[in-house]
Amino acid sequence: MEQQLDGQKPVQKASPEMIHSLFLINHSGDIFLEKHWKSVISRSVCDYFFEAKEKAEDPENVPPVLQTPHHYLISIYRGKLFFLSVVQTEVPPLFVIEFLHRVADTFQEYFGECSESVIKDNVVIVYELLEEMLDNGFPLATESNVLKEMIRPPTILRSVVNTLTGGSNVGDTLPTGQLSIIPWRRAGVKYTNNEAYFDVIEEIDAIVDKSGTTVFAEIQGVIEACVRLSGMPDLTLSFMNPRLLDDMSFHPCVRFKRWEAERVLSFIPPDGNFRLMSYHVSSQNLVAIPVYVKQNISFLETGSCGRLEITIGPKQTMGKMVEALMATIHMPKSVLSVSLTASQGSYTYDITTKILIWDIGRLNPQKLPNLRGSLSMQTGVPKPEENPSINIDLKIQQLAISGLKVSRLDMYGEKYKPFKGVKYLTKAGKFQVRT
Amino acid sequence: MSTAALYNDQGAAEAAVEAGQETTPTSSSSGAAFGLFSTDFKKNEDLKEMLESNKESLKLEAMKRIVQLISKGKNASELFPAIVKNVASKNIELKKLVYVYLVRYAEEQQDLALLSISTFQRALKDPNQFIRASALRVLSSIRVPIIVPIMMLAIKEAAADLSPYVRKTSAHAIQKLHSLDPDQKEQLIEVIEKLLKDKSTLVAGSVVMAFEEVCPDRIDLIHKNYRKLCNLLVDVEEWGQVVIINMLTRYARTQFLNPNINESLLEEGSGGEKMFYGSDEDEDEDEKEKKAEAAAIAKRKPYVMDPDHRLLLRNTKPLLQSRNAAVVMAVAQLYFHLAPKAEVGVIAKALVRLLRSHSEVQFVVLQNVATMTIKRRGMFEPYLKSFYIRSTDPTQIKVLKLEVLTNLANETNISTILREFQTYIKSMDKDFVAATIQAIGRCATNIGEVRDTCLNGLVQLLSNRDELVVAESVVVIKKLLQMQPEKHSDIIKHMAKLTDNIQVPMARASILWLIGEYCEHVPRIAPDVLRKMAKSFTNEEDIVKLQIINLAAKLYLTNSKQTKLLTQYVLNLAKYDQNYDIRDRARFVRQLIVPTEKSGALSKYAKKLFLALKPAPVLESPFKDRDHFQLGSLSHLLNAKAGGYQELPEWPEAAPDPSVRNVEVKESVFTLLERVTTLTSVPEWTKCSSREKRKEKKVEKPFYSDSEGESGPTESADSESDSASTTDSASASVSEESESGLESESEEESETEEEEEDKKEKKNQKKEPKKPVQESESEQSSEEEDRKPEKRSKKLKSDSESDSVEDEGSESESSPSESEDFESEAVVTKKKKAAESKPPSKSVRKEEKKEKKEMSLLDLDDFEPTPSPQVTPVNTLLSNSLATDLEGLSLSDSILSPATIIPSGALKNYELLHRITGEGLSVEYCFSRQPFSPDANMVAVQLQFTNNSTSDTKNLHMEDVRLQSGMRVKEFPEIELLPAGEMTSAVMGIDFCDSTQAANFQLCSHTKKFFVSIQPPVGELMRPVFLTENEFKKEQGQLMGMNEITEKLTLDVKCRNEHAIVQRVTTAANLSRVPCGSDKECRFAGRTVTSSSLVLVTVATREEGAAQLMVNCEKMVIGTMLVKDILLALTQ
Secondary structure, three states: OOOOOOOOOOHHHOOOOOOOEEEEEOOOOOEEEEEEOOOOOOHHHHHHHHHHHHHHOOHHHOOOEEEOOOOEEEEEEEOOEEEEEEEOOOOOHHHHHHHHHHHHHHHHHHHOOOOHHHHHHOHHHHHHHHHHHEEOOEEOOOOHHHHHHHEOOOOHHHHHHHHHHOOOOEOOOOOOHHHOOOOOOOOOOOOOOOEEEEEEEEEEEEEEOOOOOEEEEEEEEEEEEEEEOOOOOEEEEEEOOHHHEEEEEEOOOEOHHHHHHHOEEEEOOOOEEEEEEEEEEOOOOOOOOOEEEEEEEEEOOOOOEEEEEEEEEEOOOOOOOEEEEEEEEEOOOOEEEEEEEEOOOEEEEEOOOOEEEEEEEOOOOOOOOEEEEEEEEOOOOOOOOOOOOEEEEEEEEOOOOOOOOEEEEEEEOOOOOOEEEEEEEEEEEEEEEOO | OHHHHHHHHHHHHHHHHHHHHHHOOOOOOOOHHHHHHHHHHHHHHHHHHHHHOOOHHHHHHHHHHHHHHHHOOOOOHHHHHHHHHHHHOOOHHHHHHHHHHHHHHOOOOHHHHHHHHHHHHHHOOOOOHHHHHHHHHHHHHOOOHHHHHHHHHHHHHHHOOOOHHHHHHHHHHHHHHHHHOHHHHHHHHHHHHHHHOOOOHHHHHHHHHHHHHHOOOOOHHHHOOHHHHHHHHHHOOHHHHHHHHHHHHHHHHHHOOOOOHHHHHHHHHHHOOOOOOOOOHHHHHHHHHHHHHHHHHHHHOOOOOOHHHHHHHHHHHHHHHEOOHHHHHHHHHHHHHHOOHHHOOHHHHHHHHHOOOOHHHHHHHHHHHHHHHHHOHHHHHHHHHHHOOOOOOOHHHHHHHHHHHHHHOOOOOHHHHHHHHHHHHOOOOHHHHHHHHHHHHHHHHHOHHHHHHHHHHHHHHOOOOOHHHHHHHHHHHHHHHOOOHHHHHHHHHHHHHHOOOOOOHHHHHHHHHHHHHOOOOOOOHHHHHHHHHHHHHHHOOHHHHHHHHHHHHHHHHHOHHHHHHHHHHHHHHHHOOOOHHHHHHHHHHHHHHOOOOOOOHHHHHHHHHHOOOOOOOOOOOOOOOHHHOOOOOHHHHHOOOOOOOOOOOOOOOOOOOHHHHOOOOOOOOOOHHHHHHHHOOOOHHHHHHHHHHHHHOOOOOOOOOOOOOOOOHHHHHHHHHHHHHHHHHHHHHHHHHHOHHHOOOOHHHHHHHHHHHHHHHHHHHHHOOOOOOOOOHHHHHHHHHHHOHHHHHHHHHOOHHHHHHHHHHHHHHHOHHHHHHHHHHHHHHHHHHHOOOOOOOHHHHHHHHHHHHHOOHHHHHHOOOOOOOOOOOHHHHOOHHHHHHHHHHHHHHHHOOOOOOOOHHHOOOEEEEOOOOOOOEEEEEEEEEEEOOOOOOOEEEEEEEEEOOOOOEEEEEEEEEEOOOOOEEEOOOOEEEEOOOOEEEEEEEEEOOOOOOOEEEEEEOOOOEEEEEEOOOHHHHEEEOOOOHHHHHHHHHHOOHHHEEEEEEEOOHHHOOHHHHHHHHHHHOOOEEEOOOOOOEEEEEEEEOOOOOEEEEEEEEOHHHEEEEEEEEOOHHHHHHHHHHHHHHHHO
16 A cells, blocks of 8 residues: 555655566657556656656766655666666665666567567567566566566467467466576477577777777677577587687576686577677787778868868778778767768768768778768857767678687587587777777 | 545546547647547446456457556556456466456455455465466465465465475565565564575575565574575576675675774774874874774784685675676675675676676666775776777766776876876867866876876866866866965966856856965955956856955955955945845954954954965765765665665674584484585585475486586586585685684685696596495594505504695595595594594594584684594594504603693694695695604604605605704605605604794705795794693793793683683693693793793683783793794684
């Protein structure tokens, strides 16, 4: 009987669950779903959040933790949606944040995307999921393998069949994963084609200053796995050069002791897609910066115009092709429009967000892509003091820039011969060139 | 209930309004609602019809629509009667949706909800664990007070369920029932107590959660489960890990000693806090003296970490690698709050990794990092660049990173940081620029070297086009100038000019204050500024007005000739201001500065009041002292106590009894091994639990926590985790014991050793399956005997004290199949160590066994062996060769009176050559305390050689002996052959010349040479002599004055009886007891080995553990050192 309305009872008497309620709020501030794990909390509690959202201008700047007279609001921003949870008592904020992201991940996995329309379309499944994921405010089942056993993800075929026959999304069999010692893997997995794919994806985070010197660079990597193997396979993945790895985090399935001792990844994988590990390459290693950027952006003191010229060339590409090259520039507010010529690719300039995007595509070392032209500025406004920095996106296929290499993958515990594959990919992460 | 009714009404109204919106989702006008009101009712009508139909599909469809309504926050309570009927439906999805509905509305429709209860009660008995669990979940979620007894019963039953999943659900239900009816607390605590004992990883997290909610103060419930929880932790699901780690942090704070105690005392002692206004000198000095004393005591008393404390740190560390940010943060805060300073560093890397995560995670992590960087800057310094700011970071992240960078700034990196700040100042994000300027200000105040550079940089910003930037700079410059105003009058002049342009009130106020404060530096400009300000007074903001008054007052006092009229004018304006603060201020100032006949004594002091020297402001991080909140908590983030926050307790002064955590094992058939493992807190329970599980579900394979295994790579991997931890703790305790006197500095070393050990273990296990574990203690040891008699006999030649080392080496090398035996043997030898060499009688032994069961081996590490007659397997080892071994002891026996006690069990082993540095050869030594027959002036040193390598070692001998003058060495006879895996011992003699100088020499084998040294503790430089009481008194009478040292002390809690005192003193020094008439005094006597000077020791006990130690010795150096050692032995 407590806490229906914000402001009726003191917090001290709050019921002691961790996450009390969840509100899903869209970009324009409409609450389109609410779920309460205990008594109902009026949605008026969200007003405090809206207030903060107003103030923050940018949704990224809304403080993730807000204090209201009787509740605490912890929110995340994912896919243009706010997941806002209400808690009443002390709880580690990261606990809630991490959980909310896990909820969003689950939606993503179930519905292919995490957007308002998709959630609205599948509201029953969403509700069923939320019911299973949290019991009395405490996370219960968050492993997608387990959830998928209890609540089937929608497919087009099934939804057609369901509407015709009145069938259901809820699994007929009871899940076993939750109860087993390997909670992340569902039982009785069967495939006709047994395959295991691993993608080693590395991102270069770098800050390059005006003169082209690297201020800061590091490599972060993840190994994404897609494992479709029958039964209970036990895999061992080993590297040629595991010493490169400096700091890592693992999926719970990885046997930590084995890694500590032998530097091999030994695990019974979950079924389907999952992130096996993420790692950081030790900072002793010099980071190869695949491209250089020559730029000259200037705003003239007099007159209302500016100049821009950018050339991008290959630097350390390890002999591989740089693809999907893209440069993004957040222009100062006073830049009204641009008139540029790109020697390769195309550019767009969004007048409202002031973002200039130059989509270059493949980098041709013989003929370096170049973007030049003039910027027209608002008159009567002083020239911007700082030149905008350039964010670079790129991809290099079949290369892990750190040099990390998988040496072998072995499977034990099952008789069949699986098909195995490893792919490497290097991407630019937060790659910023200051100008 | 009235509030509920109220709510219902409101809810219904709201629902109606929103229903309107729902049917026309595009229109946001609520006006349409009235028009559609009726259709809404119709809709519900038709839902009711669907629910009452016979078709499952229709019912399901209806339920789905109802769930949609609920999800939009609309009221569907009127459908309750129609829905509750379906609670027993066979269709699982329908049933689930009905559950969702019930949980939501049962509270509002209590009478109707009761209809469903019987269904749940039936389901609670279902053979399927899943149905039982979900019935309990729903039943306990129905918040109807009438069913409290039913819930209680259901929870109790479920807590005893065979299925761990159902038990987990019951743990959740405990919290629900507690919030529904707090009166049930006592009964619920019983259930919690029971569930805490549960060995399933599934239950652990949930029950600790329940514990935290229902009875967080009942720390006593945790004791017995502490080690289990620590060991279980890695296998618990992520969310449970967070809860358990946070709880254990609090637990550890109440049970263990501060590992940084010595440092913190020293810091306080030496640094002291600078008093702001100065204080009474005398008092200060007194305090300092006290502090110095405390520090000295702390220094004398080395801190030894409780093994349970270590266990917690060791078992949480791997979780830093978790993918779950909350888990990483939980471990990080645990380390921050509990780990020794030197070890906290490991968390930095993991926290920096989290900065790659979602921006919300970054936000929280940075807040915590900011707090940590204040206390432990060094930890994050290597990661400085990871906190560099990108233009794309959200502002709140930027500001936090800036905070961290500022905290990290020091003399060495400040130039890098300032260069980085330079780029930030140009940012388009003005809030961020303002924050950067403040950060520069803080750097400038903290680091004197860069103050001028920063100031110059900030002055340049004064010509910035953006007013906010200028304003912020002014405010910061003001603070900086306050530190050394005389040097910077030109900056003040420059700023005076700015008053014409700057409009930001705070900046204007700052400038005015600055001019007023330092008007003597700008005597010509100040009056002019006041003139301008007087002109614009009425249009200024309040804070500016107040500063104008201040400026006027200060100028009036220093330069009344020029400013008298201006001041009058300003004060008159202020007198009629709208703001009463300003009116009051004006009145107050006028009374003070303008002398009238009425103005009292105060006006004489006006100058002192206004122009007092003001201390420069301390620019402090807002994160300072935030760490009194447990890091990672909501309260820390908000810097305010959140409801339900459990304070992090301060460390206790003295550690509570550690034996409360010892686990008693009831099973009588338990093998020694198993008992030992439980005692040493090895995850024995994991084995049990997995065995149980296997009974329940055959298919399941043990994952992490089973060591017995079938062959195959999986199992080898599995077993390793377990056995690793087993050996870990076993060998850890061994090493800890051997070094108990040497402080805990060698922790790390022993850890690397353990690792090595682990690796070997692994290999071994892969090769051979394990032997079944032994039946019982005695059988164990006798079997051990049978198996390697030759080894035994060899061992017996040597002193029994060094056995554990021997075993450790030989066992893991030569008999690979016995990894488990190895532990037990280590324990056996440990007991040997602990035991006295008197052969005990059978009956004593039995008694002892019982006692032993309750005593943890870990406790043995803590103190010297208990003086009560203890078990020793020695009698089973009695052989001919033993006789020679015992000769030495019996020798000393004969010269001792019956009242004395031989501390033979307490000899310490020292390491001469580590296995790693010795490339397989390890050597330990101990002072055997036997007379060295070739030369009575020498101290006998017993060396124990172990060849751990795979090849033989030949011709072991000494070379190149380097000694202080006067010292002599009798080398041990060359050992011709030491086969691989074997060990041998030898005795050498050293005449230390009654000094504690080390004897350095080279230990050579046929291939290698190692430099080693032996340094004796002062207590080993003497040998016992027998004196009568009278002789003692007489001798003591002759050794007075300079030769007598007395020291007051407080005896350790465990050392308050005579027995313990004798034990500890004789352990610390090779002395014999002198009979004494008084039971308040213990006397000991000995002679130094070389010069035969008498050493007399007296320990007189007083009330409450107070005692006095007196040492009489001709050799003052020896005496002083001995006092120190004995003091240590008695107080620790």
